[in-house]
Amino acid sequence: MSETPPILIAGAGPVGLVLALCLRQNGVPVRIIDKDLTHHVRARASGIMPRTLEIYNFLGILSDVMKASRPAPTLCNYELPGGTKVASTFPMFVYNEPRPDRPYLNVRTLAQNITMSILRSYLAKLDCEVELGTALDSFEDRGDHILAKLVRKASDGTEVTESYTASYLVGADGSHSIVRKRLNIAFDGEPFEQMNMLFADVRIRGIENTHWNKWGELADCMVTIRKTENEDSYWLLAGGGNFDPTSVRGEPEYLTEWIGKMTGRDDIKVVAVQTFANYKPQMRMVQQFSKGRVYLAGDAAHVHSPAGGQGMNNGVGDAYALAWRLSLAYRNLASEGLLSSYTEERAPIIKGMLERTTALLKKASIEWGSFGTLANEDPKRKHKLPLYQLDLHYRWSRVVSEETSYTRRAIGDEDEDDLVRAGDRAPDAPGLVDLSPTESSMKTLFQYFKPTHHTALIFSSSETAIEAFVSALAVVPANVVRSVVILPGDTVVRADNIDSDFAWRSRVDHVLKDCGTHAYKIYAVDLSKGDAAIIVRPDGMVGAIVEGADSIKRYFRNILRV
Incomplete structure (x- = not known):
């Protein structure tokens, strides 16, 4: 097996890491690269659905995930003006009693960077490390291998170009995927034009609870703040139909002033901003998840609205569905039909989930109800929990x-x-x-x-x-x-x-x-x-x-x- 070149994975987020871990557990050599110079601290994509918990169980990392994570939070809605009196509370996802066939029936939350750290620690035990500061520039599919051009950037800014031979290439490099663009695969869909949002990881003073604290409505302008699993770190999500992204800047004093204006609270102080990004919800997907010896997974193949917390979970599903196919292909055991069935199986799943989460976002933009209720309501089969991904087939x-x-x-x-x-x-x-x-x-x-x-x-x-x-x-x-x-x-x-x-x-x-x-x-x-x-x-x-x-x-x- 060692004579065959490794599989190259571009992108070391949760999707790329899950894929790499699966492949290494199968004895397949992997090279996983990421263009960033450091491992970032960010809490986004923190919701872990029950099917993803099952996958983590099969991978052998679930105990670490459960220790580090929390149950899905209670949403605490505050009255405006004033911003201090609680108007209502409800669980983001209602509690479900585990069943013999479904032992994991409740959503957990864990900051994305902690999930990634756990995955990297297990990869390291299998002699695989993420290569930071290494970007995929271009590649050629030579029929029986991939010839890739990599650019490695040092901390002093100098760059070194490398020619690298891989057996297969997987693009897990996010919504702006270089792999997808080089394949010239269309990214069909559209932005949700009537809404702007911002995400930020911040350190604040003035909020001590672990609820998801919310002021305002998504139909107008909403601010939410939640304690993350990172020590002394909170996740700020804001946006809405009348949110002006130019009205706020990513510096502590400006964010403090803006939060005070939007919530009516003068006791919430931002003392540090770790990450800050404006965002317009996008709902897009590719129609083909592979071309030749090149595959796409996660945000490189589909992006979701933030409603329903499906983005990372669907990406992990992609990685898990792809890994066993590539493992057999690497050993020259996979049929052509098996490899092409990756698109055949995943595309309808992603299409259906995009339709559901887009509908959730549109409904929430009109009236912010309980996402726990919205997410799991199925008028024909009320005992089903669609976003939990246990009924996908x-x-x-x-x-x-x-x-x-x-x-x-x-x-x-x-x-x-x-x-x-x-x-x-x-x-x-x-x-x-x-x-x-x-x-x-x-x-x-x-x-x-x-x-x-x-x-x-x-x-x-x-x-x-x-x-x-x-x-x-x-x-x-x-x-x-x-x-x-x-x-x-x-x-x-x-x-x-x-x-x-x-x-x-x-x-x-x-x-x-x-x-x-x-x-x-x-x-x-x-x-x-x-x-x-x-x-x-x-x-x-x-x-x-x-x-x-x-x-x-x-x-x-x-x-x-x-």
């Missing part, structure tokens, strides 16, 4: 398949709308006992899903069926798939004799017993109708639901060069 994708001879139905008290299909997010299931002599403890399915391999969940108690499934998996190249046999909860097993009880034991990676009865119910497997194998992809999505060994072979033939 790729059912239309050419690289997923569902082949069963019977109609699958929800089991027990499971909702028919929640029936797992090929292309869906693979749900969790607790209450599993790992029958390995070295494990023998309670597990959840999420503990077996990793970005490094497919996970074949074999639901059966039949020796013959399990043998057939395992034999079909044996033809798949090494390290592409791990097998997990899930036995019904009433299966009689002699823990000290499992190897002799099951002839196939030595050929599978894990044997679990569904003691909690969640797995069979959540995945809607009824053994009275037939056995099933459910193939979970490295991105945590269901690639296939099948009942026969030949169907397993067809799935992998579709995505691999086998």
Whole structure:
């Protein structure tokens, strides 16, 4: 593998870092560059949706994220004039009780720079460091590799040009992406002309709470201030239909005066400005996420309104969806159909989310309601939480398949709308006992899903069926798939004799017993109708639901060069 040049990632924000970490965990060499000379302190893109929490769990960084983050804040709306009396409060996102299939059902907030620091620390453990002060100037796609021109800038301002060969190039370089522009890919969409906004990271005095404090309305002019997870730092978001960006400057004294004028408060003092930027909401996306050996992810491929907190989360989704494809491609295992399915799967997801968040912004610009209510309201399916991204799916994708001879139905008290299909997010299931002599403890399915391999969940108690499934998996190249046999909860097993009880034991990676009865119910497997194998992809999505060994072979033939 070392003879093939590394994958080059332009842009070391959360999207580029997640992609780099996934690739390094797969053993793929990566070079990740960023044009900035320093790692900036900025809190923007701080909302972490439940699906992103799941991805962080699979990457192994969730414990650090949870320790550093907070629950989504309460919005505290102040009366004007005066600015000190609280008119109303409401949660930005209402609390949801976790479920067996959805263990992370609540939004967390974490300053973007802290998220990036966590990701960089895990990358460093895999011998990968971000190269600051290194910009992508241009590149050529030579068919079997990328030839890139890089410009490295030293702290004294001197520049050094470098010619660099990469196997693939990924543009995670933001909304003004050089990669996208060099590819000449259109960035379709428009700005929200009737609104101007500003973002700033500031140090202030006069506010001590952790609420999202708000004065005014977005339809007119609004000011919000929130304590971030950075020590002694607050995030200022202001804007609206009547906000004049020329009326405020990014110096402490001017910001203090302006905040006082807008809020009626003379006790709020800005003592330092760390970042300051005027901003007009943009809603844009590309129609193709790749061209040749070059790929786009995150803001380089789509930009969202600030409503709904989807920008970074969709970018992380891009990175996670792309990483396993590039990992297989790097090993010369990916089919052409698999690589092209990146656009096929992600473009409709992004288009739908852009439509939703744009509608949210337009509604909020008329009447600022509870984003918690607005964000999660679906008149047809009120129990769904669209912005949490747990119900997104790729059912239309050419690289997923569902082949069963019977109609699958929800089991027990499971909702028919929640029936797992090929292309869906693979749900969790607790209450599993790992029958390995070295494990023998309670597990959840999420503990077996990793970005490094497919996970074949074999639901059966039949020796013959399990043998057939395992034999079909044996033809798949090494390290592409791990097998997990899930036995019904009433299966009689002699823990000290499992190897002799099951002839196939030595050929599978894990044997679990569904003691909690969640797995069979959540995945809607009824053994009275037939056995099933459910193939979970490295991105945590269901690639296939099948009942026969030949169907397993067809799935992998579709995505691999086998």
